[in-house]
Amino acid sequence: xxxxxxxxxxxxxxxxxxxxxLYNATSPRLFALCKRLLRDEAxxxxxxQEGFVKxxxxxxxxxxSKASAMTWMTTIIRNQALDKLRQAQSRPTVVxxxxxxxxxxxxxxxxPDALQQxxxxxxxxxxxxxxxxPEQRECILQAFYxxxxxxxxxxxxxxxxxxxxxxxxxxxxxxxxxLQ
Amino acid sequence: xxxxQNPDIFEHLxxxxxxxxxxxxxxxxxxxxxxxxLYLRAVTNAYQQQFAPxxxxxxxxxxxxxxxxxxxxxxxxxxxxAPRKSWFASVWSHVPVAAFAAVVxxxxxxxxxxxxNQPDIYMANMKTPVQQDxxxxxxxxxxxxxxxxxxxxxxxxxxxxxxxxxxxxxxxSNKPPMRMGTLTAQGENRMPIDKATWKEMANVSQFAISLxxxxxxxxxxxxxxxxxxxxxAAL
Numbered sequence: 228x229x230x231x232x233x234x235x236x237x238x239x240x241x242x243x244x245x246x247x248x249l250y251n252a253t254s255p256r257l258f259a260l261c262k263r264l265l266r267d268e269a270x271x272x273x274x275x276q277e278g279f280v281k282x283x284x285x286x287x288x289x290x291x292s293k294a295s296a297m298t299w300m301t302t303i304i305r306n307q308a309l310d311k312l313r314q315a316q317s318r319p320t321v322v323x324x325x326x327x328x329x330x331x332x333x334x335x336x337x338x339p340d341a342l343q344q345x346x347x348x349x350x351x352x353x354x355x356x357x358x359x360x361p362e363q364r365e366c367i368l369q370a371f372y373x374x375x376x377x378x379x380x381x382x383x384x385x386x387x388x389x390x391x392x393x394x395x396x397x398x399x400x401x402x403x404x405x406l407q
Numbered sequence: 408x409x410x411x412q413n414p415d416i417f418e419h420l421x422x423x424x425x426x427x428x429x430x431x432x433x434x435x436x437x438x439x440x441x442x443x444x445l446y447l448r449a450v451t452n453a454y455q456q457q458f459a460p461x462x463x464x465x466x467x468x469x470x471x472x473x474x475x476x477x478x479x480x481x482x483x484x485x486x487x488x489a490p491r492k493s494w495f496a497s498v499w500s501h502v503p504v505a506a507f508a509a510v511v512x513x514x515x516x517x518x519x520x521x522x523x524n525q526p527d528i529y530m531a532n533m534k535t536p537v538q539q540d541x542x543x544x545x546x547x548x549x550x551x552x553x554x555x556x557x558x559x560x561x562x563x564x565x566x567x568x569x570x571x572x573x574x575x576x577x578x579x580s581n582k583p584p585m586r587m588g589t590l591t592a593q594g595e596n597r598m599p600i601d602k603a604t605w606k607e608m609a610n611v612s613q614f615a616i617s618l619x620x621x622x623x624x625x626x627x628x629x630x631x632x633x634x635x636x637x638x639x640a641a642l
Contacts, residue, residue, distance in 0.1 A: 230530050230544075230640065243484040248546075248557075250475060252528055252642045255467035258474075263465060272474050279478050294456050301459040302452075309427050313434065349460035367426060371461050374427045399422045406457055 231296035232289075239286035246283060253297060254279070257304050264308040264374045274311050278304035312374045355405035363398030366391060417447055425454035467527055469550055526641035531614040533637035543635060545614050549605060554587065556596040563592040564634070569618040573598070574629055575639075576613040584628055590616065611639050 231252060237245035254275065261271035261278075281303055289299055356364050366380055373379075377395065381388040423429040424437050441448045479485070529547040543558035554573075563571050573587040585607070590596045615636040617629035 230532060231642065243482075246484070247475075247479075248544075250478070251546075251548075252530070254474070255469045255527055256462060256465075258470040259465050259468040260462045262468065272470060275470055276474050276477050276481070280481055283478075283482055294459075297463075298456050298459040301462045302455040305427075305459070305462070306455075309430075309434075313430060348457060349463070352457055352460055368461070370426050370428045371458055372465065374430075376430045377428060380428075395423075395428055396419070399419060399426070403418060403422060 229291070229295060232291040235282075235286055235289050235296040235299070236291065238283060239289055246286075249282075249296070250279060253300055256297075257300065260301065260305060260372075261308050263372045264305070265312060266373075270311060271308075274308045275304065278307040281307065309374050351406060355402050358405055359398050359401055360394075363394045363401070366394045367398050367402070370395070418450060421447065421451040422454050424451050425458050469527075528642040529608050529611075529639050530642050531637040531639040533614055533616065533635040536633055536636060541635075542637075545637070545639075547600070547605070547608050547639075552600050552602075552605060554598040554600060556590060558596075562635075563590060563616075564618070565592045566618070568621050569631065570621055571616050571634065572619040572625075572629070572631075574615045574617065575607070575611045576615060576636075578610050578612040584615070585611075586625060586627065589619075608639070609641075613638050 231249065234245045234249040234252070238249055257278065258271060258275050261274045262268065265271045265274060278300075282300055285303070289296065293299075294302075356367070359367070362384075366384070369375055369380060369383070375383065377388060377392050380395075381391040384391060420429060420437055424434065429437055437447075441451060527549045531545040532542060533545060534542040541562050543556060543562050546555045546557065547553075548555065556573075571590040571592070573590060575585040575587055577583075577585070587604075588598045613636055615629065615633050617633045618631040619626070619629070620631060623630070
């Protein structure tokens with residue numbers, strides 16, 4: 228069994244020390260995601276805390292046959308962050324210094340080792356993202372990492388709202404076809 | 408309601424929800440519908456899971472210690488969750504000793520952003536070679552630059568004339584094992600590592616512990632019996 232899955236399952240049985248190990252192993256990645264979504268360190272810390280409390284309470288419902296622990300936890304914590312973003316009275320603006328915005332990773336050829344280590348689903352997702360037009364891919368990735376609305380995307384990309392909506396719609400349609 | 412029964416519409420909405428572009432009132436409306444309709448929830452969950460690996464593409468960042476302290480306080484975890492205290496002791500009696508999969512699904516994705524990047528933590532689940540009736544966890548931390556061993560009491564044999572010695576077995580079978588140091592049967596077992604050793608973890612396939620005779624000078628290869636071994640995976 229995958230180590231993280233085991234730690235999450237033990238957390239579901241009330242094993243606090245396993246939960247601590249799980250936190251040590253996963254919180255750096257999840258915190259980075261929260262910071263990008265919320266663009267505010269204090270809010271990101273709050274969301275991480277609330278998210279892990281939720282993970283502890285729901286860990287018993289985790290089923291390793293349906294998803295990996297990391298995927299399951301990412302979904303919980305990202306939703307928590309999106310909720311917080313929605314509640315925020317004024318949404319933070321996206322700063323320019325976000326180096327992954329024009330993500331070139333999708334055109335990179337991963338090393339065989341990296342390919343082997345990736346889950347099949349993640350590989351498929353990257354392959355499908357690579358098939359999108361650059362502007363579609365950028366919109367989709369920005370939405371994922373920044374939780375931006377159509378309006379905000381249009382503003383940050385300096386494109387008409389209708390254009391951005393169309394890019395996302397077509398991008399998602401294409402992604403859906405590819406992922407299936 | 409028929410609108411949400413049309414797969415072309417509800418799948419697009421589910422994807423938008425999972426991605427985060429469905430916001431404001433539309434998001435709340437969709438959440439209400441998801442609570443009512445299992446199929447909407449199932450499709451949305453599937454897309455959320457499909458997008459989740461994107462989280463692995465961004466560089467990780469360790470949160471401040473106060474976050475864990477607040478979690479621990481809120482959940483009243485207390486002493487049971489002191490950092491890196493052995494968690495095997497409490498659950499040992501019902502641990503099914505099965506081999507961990509060597510590959511963690513989320514491991515490699517981050518390498519795509521920068522192929523030189525390493526993960527922050529490696530982990531190996533080690534077990535006794537034949538009976539597989541005992542196990543311990545090895546964590547290699549970049550943040551603290553150390554190797555930490557987490558084991559139930561009694562995992563290591565107490566023998567005055569033998570030293571439990573830790574080895575890293577390279578992925579390249581032409582290279583010799585690396586001798587990392589020795590462990591004690593009692594107390595916390597941690598080993599500091601330097602930058603070169605941390606870098607080398609990317610090329611390690613397995614951790615092993617052998618019992619080496621005390622009366623002989625340290626050897627470059629294991630001479631004694633291997634009592635634990637396990638594959639190393641990046642987290």
